Amino acid sequence: MKQLVNKNLITLKCVLFCFLSGIGSIYPFLPLHILSVGLDRGEARLISAVAPCIALLGPAILGPLIDKLSVGRGSTGGGTGPSGSGKLLRVVTAVCLVLSALFYTLLLAVPYTERHEARRPQVLFMCDADGAYVMQEVCTEGMRCNRWEGEKSGVLAVSACEYGCADDNMTWVTRPFTTTSTTTTLSPMYNSVANATSPAPLVTDEGEGDDDFEFNPPHLCYNGQCLVYMQHAARMRVPLALIAPEPPQDNSTMENNWCTYRTGGPSKCPVPAERLAALGAGAACRAAVRCQVLDPYDEPGGVLADAECRLVVGDPAYSFWTYFLIRIFADIWPTAALALLGAACVIATRETSLGRGDVGRQMAFGTLGLAIFPPLAGFAATQMPDTPYLVPFLMHAIFMVIGAIILLVDTRMPLSTPEWWWHTATGALALPLSAVRRYGAETAAVFAVVALLGALWSAIDAYLPWTVAALNGTALEAGLTLTAGALPAVPALWWAEALVDYVGHSNVFITAFTFYCLRYTGLAYSESYSWVVVCELLEVFTLSLVWVTAMLYFRHLVPKKYTTTGQALPVIAHFCIGRCIGAIVSGLVSLEQPLESLRSVYRALGVTALLAAAVYLALYHLLLAPRCAAPAVAPPHHLLQGLNANGGSNGNYSPMRVYHEERSRKGHFRY
Structure with missing residues (x-):
């Protein structure tokens, strides 16, 4: 019987748990913290829009860099074989977690400023x-x-x-x-x-x-x-x-x-x-x-x-620029860490495009932290009115440091690439460049789809805490919005790979656009906090399944020697470019009537999501799917010889047997 939990992946699950717990401890409170420092909503919107643009530097630089250094060393992360520890990948990820803890904690040191409403004297x-x-x-x-x-x-x-x-x-x-x-x-x-x-x-x-x-x-x-x-x-x-x-x-x-x-x-x-x-x-x-x-x-x-x-207390310009600079540097590191941890999941589960691994199950364990700790951080904030955001930021720092320690201490974490990947990526068995060019257009199309989904996600979540506050909600209730979205995601992620394989990647994206329409419609007419929570329950279809689907899709499209770069692409698309666009769009609201104006934006975005679903459905099923159906093609003869020479095959092209001892699903994996 297959083990329910792979012991070799326990520490990776712990790292993901700490990472998402740390993110959940501060993410619902960042928009509220900006206002608590004394900055106005216009300045907060500017920071929320610019920070994701700068944050893409993390995955965009570290992803290709690690791939390049890994090729030179013979395995991703600098390992020496199948039992290698992936030292490079572990150390760089640990550094990202520590820097995230440091920079977000520095936000607590931004000097307070206060600007009262202007009075017009005679x-x-x-x-x-x-x-x-x-x-x-x-x-x-x-x-x-x-x-x-x-x-x-x-x-x-x-x-x-x-x-x-x-x-x-x-x-x-x-x-x-x-x-x-x-x-x-x-x-x-x-x-x-x-x-x-x-x-x-x-x-x-x-x-x-x-x-x-x-x-x-x-x-x-x-x-x-x-x-x-x-x-x-x-x-x-x-x-x-x-x-x-x-x-x-x-x-x-x-x-x-x-x-x-x-x-x-x-x-x-x-x-x-x-x-x-x-x-x-x-x-x-x-x-x-x-x-x-x-x-x-x-x-x-x-x-x-x-x-x-x-009436001005402090220096508003100094407070704004201090917060702005710290925040744009702070957002770089968790974004980069998310890409590196995505690559770690793909590598550690020994997944190839020939079958299913355990990527979704690793993410499911991490999502537990996202469900548990945001309301705890919010409760602590409500109990400390003088310093409401001290505990959430400290919780973020503690979880990030614990995750970094696990990465540095556990040298047995299976983060080196399977030999088969490198046998087909180097030497006489190298994959031709045509394999990269073949999927270039599809990679770009999926990148654009994920970016649009990220924009729809950010248009809700970027300022959702402000909506909760406008409905007389507390910091605890702001944290519970993340719990509402994360709890249903745990079982969904556990079976995500089987679900995605059965439904198909593109159908998951089409479904996400449809559920975004439902979420926006609900938020546009919500008059109470309860409706906001109900709309957040649908996030399992619009974020959790979308994210694991993007990981699996890019894992298939990008050659294995670019694994880290391949996992950086959905991060850049969804959490950088998409997040920036969404923050700008939902930030175009009236300052005099922000809640009513935001409802108008939600209605417009709901129509946009529905149109995107219809267009994607028509393009994919009527045009792309019939043309792009890949016929089953026998592997090259020299590749069979290479696999036989290494004892990885009995003459049939089924490298999955080396790692999973199960039947190859080549040609049956749905995209």
């Missing part, structure tokens, strides 16, 4: 014979004025300009404006200008036109040009440049709770003697003109644009 304009001043209300107690280097140029939209007497306490300037007319009745001459078709203010040279009008409307002069405020226009755009106030020497915010910005060029508002007499003011009157400022922060080209009040 802005006033005052001008006298000495100059013009723009005054902005102080934001809150303890906050200082906006500052910039040199002069800041722009426009200031003013209205309701009037004459008056300014005082040191700013009583008149800060007095509320009334809705009544702020200028006296105009003379017929002024009315002729006011009734002109153009609402633009009258522009005169400084010193000219002061006595042209009977009642002398307010003149605002800057850099030798004067603008005349005309009551009918209701808005006058004043071009000017402002100089930020110097920081106070006594640590006070500013006088009278107002920030005063002076103009960069010479400015003044002349007040005729007739106006002073009309005001009934004496010689002590500081004659001035004040204006109400309209839309100081929204005016196109406004000099005070982006000068709203913001």
Whole structure:
């Protein structure tokens, strides 16, 4: 009777268990952790989209590198024969796990920043014979004025300009404006200008036109040009440049709770003697003109644009770039480790394209960790509100280090390639390059399909914790979403190879597209956390079976001497390129109504998934399958001789008998 558990593969199962446990401990909480540091959702989306693009460097570099070094050594991983330990593969994978633990733990050291919502303080304009001043209300107690280097140029939209007497306490300037007319009745001459078709203010040279009008409307002069405020226009755009106030020497915010910005060029508002007499003011009157400022922060080209009040704790730019750099380096290592562990599963199970091995069963054991530890990490986060993500990140580091130790200590792990692979990949028995070119188009097509499936997966999972939080879910419930997807995957992965062999690789992909349509439809109309969990139960069809199918498919398509590269390809397609595209697509939501906008995206992606399933079904069964059915072809005579000479065959082309002692299934494996 065949053993239920292969003792030689126990340590590999333990490594996969530790790896997926570590991934599950932090993956549901990374989107939440970004926000907890103080970054906004736009910055979080940028990080989530860019990090997978950089992460593809790991599998893209390490996969071919290990294959190249392995060919030079005579076996994958540097082993010396069938009992070799695959030292190179083990050490590189262990290094990836340790670096993953290190970089993700460094995310805990990113400095906290805090940005409160902008408040729009009142802005006033005052001008006298000495100059013009723009005054902005102080934001809150303890906050200082906006500052910039040199002069800041722009426009200031003013209205309701009037004459008056300014005082040191700013009583008149800060007095509320009334809705009544702020200028006296105009003379017929002024009315002729006011009734002109153009609402633009009258522009005169400084010193000219002061006595042209009977009642002398307010003149605002800057850099030798004067603008005349005309009551009918209701808005006058004043071009000017402002100089930020110097920081106070006594640590006070500013006088009278107002920030005063002076103009960069010479400015003044002349007040005729007739106006002073009309005001009934004496010689002590500081004659001035004040204006109400309209839309100081929204005016196109406004000099005070982006000068709203913001309470900022820490340095947002420094926190963002620190988090961004650490995160893009952190994502490289688990992505590379996933590709290397996929190659280890293929090698350790001694699988060829002639029959079934135990790849799915190794993944099933690892998936147990993905089902158990995410809710435990989430529960720990809810119990530690001050440092909610400390335990999840430490759990990730511990599991990764344990997995690395197992890889380094267990020298008996069967990670060297079977001799038959290398006998057909080197020397006189080398496979011709035509074997690689023959499957090149099919490899590219499967790569594109897996990338599209990865995009559909990422469009859900990249920001699913935000959806859970929007539905008033906790960190524990965010972790349970992974458990809901992982638990059904354990039995499915256990029998995955038999299922894939029976159904066919392409049919599994078509089924995945169909179930993505169901998942997106459910999420688009879900109103509670329970519906999210129900949709996550379908992930067994959209991720788990898809992933093991991709591993098996690329194992068949790629020559054995490129085993690690072959397993890096689905990782790059699904978890790098696809993940990037999905994060971008699902990130295109409204910041004002993120949940409702996300539902619209889900509905659109559900239709996309259904169309992809229909197109794939039609192309494959009507066009590709009839043309690509491979007839059973006898192996080359020299290959039979080579196998017979090594005692691996009794004259029939059945190398599976060497390793599995079972009938060859060449020509019957379904793709």
